[in-house]
Amino acid sequence: MSSEENLSADVVIVGSGVAGSSIANELVRAGISVIVLEAGPRVDRQHFVENFRNLENKPSYQEPFPAVPWAPHPPNQITPNEYLHTSGPDAEAYQQVYLRMIGGTTWHWAGCAWRYLPSDFELKSRYGQGRDWALKYDDLEPFYYQAEVTMGVxxxxxxxxxxxxxxxxxxxxxxxxxxxxxxxxxxxxxxxxxxxxxxxxxxxxxxxxxxxxxxxxxxxxxxxxxIGAMYNGSYSVYDAEAAGAKFIPNAVVYKIERDAANKRVTAVQYFDPDKGSHRVTGKYFVIAAHCIETAKLLLVSADEQSPDGVANSSGHVGRNMMDHTxxxxxxxxxxxxxxxxxxxxxxxxxxxxxxxxxxxxxxxxxxxxxxxxxxxxxxxxxxxxxxxxxxxxxxxxxxxxxxxxxxxxxxALPDPNNRLTLSKTKKDALGIPHPDVYYKLxxxxxxxxxxxxxxxxxxxxxxxxxxxxxxxxxFPQDHPSGSTIMGVDPRDSVVDGHCRTHDHDNLFIASSSVFSTVGTGNITLTVAALALRVADTLKKELTHA
Amino acid sequence: MPKNRDCPSAPLWAVSPNRMRLSKLLRMSRRDVLLSGMGAALAGSAAEAGEPDAQNGALAATDPLVQQFMVLSQRLTDRDALDARIGAALCMGIVQSGAERKTQLQALHTVLTKEQYASASDFARAAEKQDAALKDVIHEIMTGWYRGVANGKVVVYRSALMFDLTKDAVFPKTYAAGGPFYWTSKPPEVAKPNGLPALSPSKFVVEPT
The missing domain is CATH 3.30.410 (Cholesterol Oxidase; domain 2)
Incomplete structure (x- = not known):
């Protein structure tokens, strides 16, 4: 089944968490049209508050946020898991939780808004460990501040x-x-x-x-x-919507189309909950779907042009999985x-x-x-x-x-053997494979x-x-990162210092998946700062085009 | 056009944790009613203590089992006054949490009526001595009143006794009423208690997140 409608925008964003909604908000206020596709439903705070109050196991952060069948997320941190299947010597240390719904996982974060240290971006050159990022702290500093203002830090x-x-x-x-x-x-x-x-x-x-x-x-x-005294992604969603951005909930993106040269993305396709397929075209595309789901989507989109997955000529999509253990x-x-x-x-x-x-x-x-x-x-x-x-x-x-x-x-450190792959046996209600992760600390x-x-x-x-x-x-701290790692060399990394994929000129990634190392502070502010930097790049390119 | 799914077709409330627990509970309850119905037919007896009202599914405060439960609860909490409506709901949850619970409650009540106990600890000690299995149902009664939980389900949240005990220092989560920055003030000191446990210790497993 396919839709006749013509969905198109200057920028199409997959994912409505902090990263996707912040980019949408920036772009739409600069006169750029935006469509945000969110796999999960539109939700409200009071429903979750009521769920929490009625919850017997109060420390279960995931339980007040039940998933919908078409956009499953891990129900808990228990291994084996119903959705995120971890294996390897430290499988339990990678049993992450996150949320698929409008506003994203910051519905249940603690609001810790750390900037990384300058050394976190230069681990290899300073300490001979891991990698260096393809950007320096100073490149990100203005965007850290912008993120702090947006979120209210x-x-x-x-x-x-x-x-x-x-x-x-x-x-x-x-x-x-x-x-x-x-x-x-x-x-x-x-x-x-x-x-x-x-x-x-x-x-x-x-x-x-x-x-x-x-x-x-x-x-x-x-x-x-x-009471909403703590920021979460839903506020950037509301701001972006008020300025004219279009958010489509329950839109599960399953394919990223490219042109004949495989250099530019032309459209994404999504399933609605009844598995009706819809196509959305745009000039630029941003995948901002959380570390796990972003890598999953790139891998699911494999086809003849890109048999190992989109943006994956390096073979590093899904590798280098990190966390704060x-x-x-x-x-x-x-x-x-x-x-x-x-x-x-x-x-x-x-x-x-x-x-x-x-x-x-x-x-x-x-x-x-x-x-x-x-x-x-x-x-x-x-x-x-x-x-x-x-x-x-x-x-x-x-x-x-x-x-x-x-x-x-x-x-953690980026290790290519710590790897996310598509499950060969488990699929969700739409037939999309679940994520598997092998992890050794x-x-x-x-x-x-x-x-x-x-x-x-x-x-x-x-x-x-x-x-x-x-x-x-x-135990996992739910700060997964590294699955589309940043680097200067397209042979061993997925995105460049501006979070643009090496393989596709108009495809960007805004997620902790681009982290080259994971530092120590909670990851969200750095995710937001990187996303705002992506917005800045897109604004410049679209305004000058 | 895509359908408007701002309110998803599978409504979130229908799959919320409590709702799932509730449906499980109802399923159990139906089975239990069937079983007890069969039992009643075989025994040729009619209405029995501890049977939920057919119309509202609740136990009445006047139900003999609830009355026994309240007497037990007052002894086990060392408190004279407990809310009978909460007691009826907790009693029903405990009865539904296991086939043996009703009999155990009645057995516990029998122990209580045999002797005059000066304290909750004296009574609990005697009960466990008589039948080690009674420890479990005492745990359930304690969990009910102090945590507000029975049969794995929240019966009351703010009214759980654990919050009554600590209300001079902390608020139940999501119900703070001290105003911004109340948390900088000094909370009350608490002397180290020297009372002893009455029951043998049980393994405590922190539930996973």
């Missing part, structure tokens, strides 16, 4: 607390005041260690901003901010009551391990002391210990006030995690901690 004054990423402008909003628990943690780090705790930059309002309210500390950034421990502090869970989830970070000469041997990382309400966990633990009645109530209060959780983001990351465990043990000692519960093995 609060952060510390660099004169007081320099986070290591040089800024030409102050943060759009003042830093979020940290909780009592985080204040005590910072005091302890100051007094007992050579390290420091910094304010985490966050896409969260510390004053009314962009028609959204000030954060009220509902402590539910993940899985859903109930995590180490996590929960314990009971023996010191004063902290009562975590007052305020936003993630507000403070130990940043001393983000960079150093040792990066020639082991990966960098950062440490979060998570400010997560522990009342439910304390209750479950106290019941399991066998308490009832008054004694149970005393235990709940004590453990809720003293439970501490630490986790890290440990840097780089030794570089393993050494980094070992260092983190030592640091955590030291911190537990300083806090007179007991009842340590280490999350087994290595």
């Amino acid at each position: 609060c952060g510390p004054d660099p004169a007081v607390e320099d986070l290591g990423s040089p800024r030409k402008q102050p943060y759009p909003m003042e830093a979020l005041p940290i909780s009592f628990a985080a204040q005590q943690f910072r005091k302890l780090i100051d007094e007992k260690t050579p390290w420091r705790v910094v304010h985490e930059p966050q896409a969260r309002n510390t004053r009314p901003y962009a028609n959204r309210p000030t954060c009220e500390g509902h402590n539910n950034c993940m899985p859903i901010c109930p 995590g180490v996590q421990v929960t314990f009971i502090s023996g010191d004063q009551a902290l009562w975590p869970g007052r305020g936003p989830l993630e507000t403070n970070v130990i940043d001393n391990f983000r960079d150093g000469d040792w990066r020639n041997e082991r990966g960098a990382y950062l440490v979060h002391m998570v400010d997560d309400n522990q009342v439910d966990l304390a209750t479950q633990m106290a019941i399991a210990k066998g308490y009832v009645g008054r004694e149970l109530e005393e235990q709940i209060r004590y453990m809720a006030a003293h439970t501490v959780r630490l986790f890290s983001h440990n840097e 780089p030794e570089y990351t393993v050494r980094s995690c070992e260092h983190t465990r030592k640091v955590f043990r030291e911190l537990i000692g300083h806090m007179h901690g007991t009842e340590e519960q280490w999350t087994p093995g290595y």
Whole structure:
């Protein structure tokens, strides 16, 4: 079945998350016509808030966001998984979750809005590890700021607390005041260690901003901010739509057409939920469909012209899969009551391990002391210990006030053997193959995690901690990256420094899939900055054409 | 033209986690009703304690099993006052969570009526001593009142007792009411408790995300 309609725009974007919607918003405001194709449905915040409140397993960030049959996403981080099939020695460390719906995965992010460090872009030349990006920090700096303004990022004054990423402008909003628990943690780090705790930059309002309210500390950034004080991709969708961009939900792109020379993309084709096929033509195309789905789409589009997949003359589409692998421990502090869970989830970070000469041997990382309400966990633990009645109530209060959780983001390296391929056996309701990922943790990351465990043990000692519960093995931090890696050499990379595919002049990729290394900070701000840089390139080319 | 699917044909509410749990629960309940109906026919008896009302699917607060459940709950929480409507809903969830639960609740009630217990701990200790399997149903009662959960489903969220116990320090997630930056203030200190567990410990598994 094929549609008669004529869908066409200057720029056709696949994916409506932070990257796709930010590009749409920029372009449409410059008078450029835009169509955004989103595989999943249009959704609303209150529905998710209600789902969350009715959820028995509250830490299950994915569960309030059920997928639709035509755009499945991983239901959880459990291996084996119903959608993202991981294998290899560290299969469980790559069991990522993400969302396919209007607005994308930032429906359940924590708002952590880090800039990468200049060294993160030059890992190879500075430390002899991994790769260099095909751009430098300075190339991205103006777009980092633009992304911070768009998203509404609060952060510390660099004169007081320099986070290591040089800024030409102050943060759009003042830093979020940290909780009592985080204040005590910072005091302890100051007094007992050579390290420091910094304010985490966050896409969260510390004053009314962009028609959204000030954060009220509902402590539910993940899985859903109930009031929209935290930015998510849906706001860029609304802005772009208000300016005239056309968003088509439930449009599952399954094919990327090229011209006879295989140099330019001419159209994309999508299925609607009834598998009716539609064709959308344009001058430029941007795939902004998340690291996993972007690589999947390029591979699914394989044909006679490109038997290994679109934009894949290098053979690197789907390779170099990276993440911030995590180490996590929960314990009971023996010191004063902290009562975590007052305020936003993630507000403070130990940043001393983000960079150093040792990066020639082991990966960098950062440490979060998570400010997560522990009342439910304390209750479950106290019941399991066998308490009832008054004694149970005393235990709940004590453990809720003293439970501490630490986790890290440990840097991966691009390894071509860590690879996404199309499932040969599993397909979705439209007949599109599920993604398979083979994953083995780089030794570089393993050494980094070992260092983190030592640091955590030291911190537990300083806090007179007991009842340590280490999350087994290595766990995914849902920051997948690298599947369409950036580089200067078309023989071993998929996109250039402007995120343009080496193979197709008018095809761009806006996603963490272009990352050449993964650094330590949460990936979203860098995704947004790269996307805005793509928008800038497109504006120049379309305006001058 | 593509159809307008802003409201997808498979409505999201129909596939939300709770809805899925609810349908599972209803399926179980139908089967249980059938089984219990067969049992009742064989035994030649009619209405029984702990049977949901046919019209609204709920247990009545006046149901004898709910009344026993409330007496048990007050003893096990060391509290005199508990909400009977929440109790009826929790009782139904617990009964539906396993075929043996109803009998266990009744057995637990029998233990309670045999002796005067000074505390929840004394009673729980005696119950487990009499029948180790009663520990599970005590866990379910504790989980019901303190977490607001029965049969894997949220019965109440904000009204769960764990939030009542901690309301001087933290808010239930999504229900903060302290205003911006309330979190910078000092929360109450909590002395280390010295009470002992009454029941033998159980394995605790953190549910995966």
